[in-house]
Amino acid sequence: MIAMVALSEHGERSRAWLQSRLWSDRPAAQGSASLRQELSRLRRGIGSRHLVTVSDRVMLRDVRVDVLDMVEPGSVAASFIAAEVPELLEGLEIRDEEFEDWLRLERSHWSERIEALASREEPPGAHADPPAAPRVPAAARAGAHAAILVPRRPTLGIMPCIVRSERPQLTTIGEMICDLAAKMALENGYFGVFDFRDLSGSFSGLPSEAGNPVDGPDLLLSVRLSEIGAMLEIALALRAVGTNRVVWTQSYAAEASEESLLSAGKIPEFVNQAIEASELWLSRNSEDEKHCAARLTLSAAHRAFCLGNMDLALAQSQLEAAFDLDGSVVQLGWLAFLECVRVGEGHPQQSKSSIERVRMLTAKALQEDRGNSLTLALLGHANAFVLRDYAVAEDLVAESLRINPHRAAGWDARAMLNFYTGDLEDGYLAAQRARALGRFSPYAFWYEASCGIGASMVGRHAEAIRHGSLVLAQRPDFKPMIRHMLASFALQGEMAEAQKLYRHWQVLEEDISIAKLRDAGYPLPNPDSIAMIERGLIRAGVALAPA
Known part of the structure; x- marks a missing residue:
């Protein structure tokens, strides 16, 4: 087994x-x-x-x-x-x-x-486990030579939008859906995108890249809007090229009012769900050699959220290997995010090396490409949490949301930055926005945790417990949520639950004490968070305040 x-x-x-x-x-x-x-x-x-x-x-x-x-x-x-x-x-x-x-x-x-x-000619040990000191992945040093070695990414084809209505405004909405899907797919870094909206739909005669013919797309995304009486149905579907098999489809019905449709915020959530479905297909169906870099990056992102030290080490190795293959700044952003997880989970002897790595990765990524909202969100979170450089983090997060205001990672980075700087109510609202946008993500527990932490910090302890229960059902050892949920239980008067969670915390982290919480290097959002957890521990009778 x-x-x-x-x-x-x-x-x-x-x-x-x-x-x-x-x-x-x-x-x-x-x-x-x-x-x-x-x-x-x-x-x-x-x-x-x-x-x-x-x-x-x-x-x-x-x-x-x-x-x-x-x-x-x-x-x-x-x-x-x-x-x-x-x-x-x-x-x-x-x-x-x-x-x-x-x-x-x-x-x-x-x-x-x-x-x-x-059959490969690569010498043994060329990509051994990464050293503790920061290094620049090989593709960043190899220049033009690295581009020759790049295997193609899997590709997503955007089909012409079908609108069954006489209203031209709905055609505009359909085009917005297609544009957002293309943007999300490109920025996530797993797919290239073919846009067939201005073509006949034939896959013959496609252009070439670097003198090599370009294959047709691996997946096709179709968007259909149908007006039925006072209702409007939006349907999205993903089909595998070759078999024409539908691998995912979903529909959403709403009042046929453009204003209500756009203001409800459902369209970005719907598009995010389609992109998550395409990435799930990639993880299960793509060809290992053909889509090597994309699979490595996707696997590393999943491992990052497993939170374990070994998982993080393997994720780092995978991301560096992927960067050596195609040199995407998204991989640099994910490498910076790994340092956030290491610091947040309290992995030993990570603080100094994490600071050095985040600084190096931020400089390199911004030098390569400043226009990817996912990379900017990941770097913004790392600069806020690891470096505590809130001015730089503010610029990165604001630019991420300007480029793409529909990205869950961008709103999550905004939420956490607000928590760090004491803007708790706005942070909680941003966390809720991230949760809505990322509800279909395999990392949804991460956005749920931000809501739980925010709810506990603004005193909405029942909400914090609800969010926290969902988080711990998926990641029972996620210590940031355990700490805040324990405090919420205690401050709600649920002492038995608080004590039970404290015992679980003790298994994960030795020598828990209020003095340890107050240590400058301990990973907590801000002094308000520390004080709240102290009150919870004392009220639950599981820790004593220092003399």
Whole structure:
């Protein structure tokens, strides 16, 4: 079971998936009971910090998987596989046909990746684990030569908008939806974009890049607006080119008033949902070699939000390898964000190196490209939280929101900056805006946490507990939320819940004390936050104020 979870794309599987491959020959109730029993035994063996079950998902956190390390582009696998290629999970035998089918497929996939790595001319160790000191990824030093090595990104085609209405204003709204989708996809850095709105729709005769023919898009996004009486339906769909299979579709109905449609803020949320769906497709369906940099960046972003030290180390390695491949400033922004997570989670001996890295990454990213709203949002958060340089952070966050006012990460960076500088009410409003825009994101818990922290700081403790419960259901070890939620429980008078959360905090962080909270290097938003958590600890009777 550990192997099956570890070999998944993001280190997680559904309970139903595991049950169907390990107990497929048993009745559903018996298979479910066997799965629960096995998970309980495994948690006792390796610890609930590493094997996490949330709802219907089984996840591995803060672990390193040797097989995945070896098949990462640029790894030292080439020297390892120069000898006889090993068999994946050799000697592991489970008498279940579904398991055997899965294992045969995994071994075939493993062999293909090993053969691809063996055929590369890259010397072993070219991308070993990153050193503690900051470094500039190779593509930043290689200049024009690096561009020759860039594999193409997966591409999203924007189809002409279909409007079933006589009102020309709705055509304008449809074009706005298409424009926003193209902007979000480009800025996120995973997709290139083809715009077919001014073409015949034929994929033949596409231009070339650097003398090489350009393939058609991998996905097509279609937008349709239909007026039905007093209602307007907006429908978006993603189709895979080649099979024409619909991989995602969603519709939204509203009053047929342009003003109400635009003021409700639903269109940006809807577009963000479509882009998240396209990135989910990429993580599951794209070709490893063809879309190498995009897959590395997407995997690293997911690992960053796993919060574990090993996950962060692997994410850093993946981002640096991706930057070496295509040199996108988004990868520099994500590298800066990793330092925020390291500092926020209190990983040891990170403070000084994080400061140096954020300064280097900010300078490099701004030198390369100042026009990407996601990069600016990530850099703004890092400059505020890690460097405490609020003036620079303000410029970066304001520019991010000017370029793209519909980005969840931009509003989240605004919220946290406001919390740091004491503008709590506006910060809470910004956090709510980020949460609405990012509700379909795989990182939605991050935006939920900002709302929870903000609610606790402005004294809305019931709201803070509601937000915090959703966060901890997805990330039980997210310490910033634990600290503020504990205070809200205590200040609401729910002492048993506060004490229970305190015991959980003690498992994650040794020597909790008010003196430690007051330390200048402790990662808390501002003095108001520190004072509130102190009051909560004292009221819950789980910590004493210093004499």
